[in-house]
Amino acid sequence: MSRTATYHTTVHWKGEYLGRILMGNGPEMDFSAPPDAHGHSGVLTPEDAFVAAVNTCIMMMFLWSAERFKLNLLSYACRAEGTKRVELNKTESFTQVALHPHIVVRSDEVGREGTLKRLRRALDSAVKYSLIANSIKSNLILKPEIEIVP
Amino acid sequence: MTNDPDNAIELRVDKYIFRFPNKLRYSEDGLWVKQEGALLRIGMSDFVQQRSGDIAFAIPTPAGTALDAGDEIAAVETVKVNLSLPSPVKGKIVEVNSLLQESPEWINQEPYGKGWIVVVQPECLGRDVGRLIPAKAYSELARQHAEAELST
Numbered sequence: 001m002s003r004t005a006t007y008h009t010t011v012h013w014k015g016e017y018l019g020r021i022l023m024g025n026g027p028e029m030d031f032s033a034p035p036d037a038h039g040h041s042g043v044l045t046p047e048d049a050f051v052a053a054v055n056t057c058i059m060m061m062f063l064w065s066a067e068r069f070k071l072n073l074l075s076y077a078c079r080a081e082g083t084k085r086v087e088l089n090k091t092e093s094f095t096q097v098a099l100h101p102h103i104v105v106r107s108d109e110v111g112r113e114g115t116l117k118r119l120r121r122a123l124d125s126a127v128k129y130s131l132i133a134n135s136i137k138s139n140l141i142l143k144p145e146i147e148i149v150p
Numbered sequence: 151m152t153n154d155p156d157n158a159i160e161l162r163v164d165k166y167i168f169r170f171p172n173k174l175r176y177s178e179d180g181l182w183v184k185q186e187g188a189l190l191r192i193g194m195s196d197f198v199q200q201r202s203g204d205i206a207f208a209i210p211t212p213a214g215t216a217l218d219a220g221d222e223i224a225a226v227e228t229v230k231v232n233l234s235l236p237s238p239v240k241g242k243i244v245e246v247n248s249l250l251q252e253s254p255e256w257i258n259q260e261p262y263g264k265g266w267i268v269v270v271q272p273e274c275l276g277r278d279v280g281r282l283i284p285a286k287a288y289s290e291l292a293r294q295h296a297e298a299e300l301s302t
Contacts (some may be wrong), residue, residue, distance in 0.1 A: 003302055010174050071204045114252065118206075120276045121255065125204045 018043070047082065054097045054140070055080035057132035062101070065125040069118045074149065082138070096139040104147040112148050119146060126145035154165050161197075163296040168197045168289070171262055175279060176288035177238035181223075182262060186261045187285055188275060190239060191231075192223060197292040199257055203230040208254040210246035210268050217241055217270065219278075226257070237270065239278035245269035278284040 003118050008024040011031075017039050022028045033039030034047055055078055065072045078101035085095045101123075107115045123144060133140050158171040174182040180198035184191040199205070207227040217223065217237045226233040246268050249256055257265035272278040283291075 065206075065229050068227065110252075117252075121204070121206070125206075128204065129229060 006072075016040075027090060028037055029085075047084070050094060050095060051080050053081040053132045054082075054130075054136065055099065057130045058101075058126055061130045062103075062123060062126035065122040065129070066105075066119075069122040070108075070123075071115070071119055071122060072108055074104040074106055075102075077102045094136070094138040096141055097136070098141040098143060100143050100145065101145075102145045104149060107148050115148050116146065119148075158195050161283045161289045161293055161296075161302045162202070163293060164300055165292060166200065166296065168195075168261075168292055168296075170195065170197075170285040170289045172285045173284035174262070175284060176177060177236075177282055178288075179236050179238070180288075181235060181238055181294070183238055183279070184266075185279060186269075188271065189244065190241075190270045190272055190275075190279070191266050192238065192268050192270060194226075194235065194257055194261050195288070195292070196239065196261050197296070199265075200297075202226070202233075203228040205254045205257050206269065208250040208257055210250065211243055213243050213246050213268075215243045217243065223270070224255075233268070238282060239270055239272045240274070241272035241278070243268050243269045 010022045012020045012128055014020055014030070018030060018032050020028065021031050022045065030040075030043050031046070031049075032034040034045050035041045039045060051132060059078060060075065063073070078099055080097060080099050082094045082097045086092050103119065105115060105119055110118070123142065127140060127142060158169045161168040161170065170176070171182075176182055176195060180195045182193050194202075205226060205228050208224055209226075210224040211217070211222055216248050217240060219238065219240045220236045222234045223237045223243065224235045226235060236300050247266050249264060250267065256263075257267070259265065
């Protein structure tokens with residue numbers, strides 16, 4: 001389907017380098033720049049939000065695809081790391097986002113190899129169908145650590 | 151749309167490219183049919199497999215099953231949808247692609263090759279094959295479906 005949907009956030013300046021964001025899905029929080037860029041510590045930053053968008057979207061899509069591939073998922077945790085590059089003209093961009101998911105699944109009737117193959121396909125599909133992964137120009141690197149338990 | 155008569159029609163819609171080999175015939179539901187003597191090999195067309203997404207499971211109806219036209223020849227589960235593939239002909243399934251049990255992704259990777267689904271012995275070969283449409287007509291149908299979907 002080539003349908004469209006829209007999502008909203010609203011920001012307000014609170015003074016200094018501090019703002020308040022209202023997310024379309026309900027939560028509200030303060031945000032700033034990172035401390036090394038004159039911001040405040042302890043609050044959301046655009047940098048964290050970008051890396052979090054990738055990390056959370058891939059996880060949500062993996063939960064869906066794991067269900068579609070009938071995996072017996074026991075746990076999922078993922079550390080994501082965005083790498084920022086500062087160009088000669090002082091513009092900046094995230095050149096890559098590396099994801100390190102730690103996934104534990106229970107082996108099923110197809111055996112360890114069959115389960116592993118299905119899990120890898122589910123991970124590939126999670127990336128392929130991730131809205132955020134499809135929307136960014138940074139390289140996405142997936143370095144999964146997988147455990148298949150009996 | 152390009153047509154290499156020895157090979158396949160290539161349909162381009164938006165950023166998508168769909169291939170339809172000329173040597174095959176097609177059902178309006180998007181299954182391809184290849185006549186092999188008195189038997190018919192059947193699979194999913196490139197359009198249907200791309201539109202359906204990554205295939206997680208493909209479960210062909212068992213060999214020996216008698217079919218009416220429209221009966222399910224396979225249940226297919228993709229990352230996005232569940233499909234019941236309707237038989238384009240009346241007959242009996244004589245062979246299923248056992249490769250799909252372990253590797254259903256062959257339907258995505260080689261829809262006209264290793265990704266075939268079943269072989270059917272039709273009750274009336276001439277009548278059933280005559281109802282199917284050639285690649286050019288099916289590609290036009292696929293274009294209409296694709297454009298309608300893209301415009302919504």
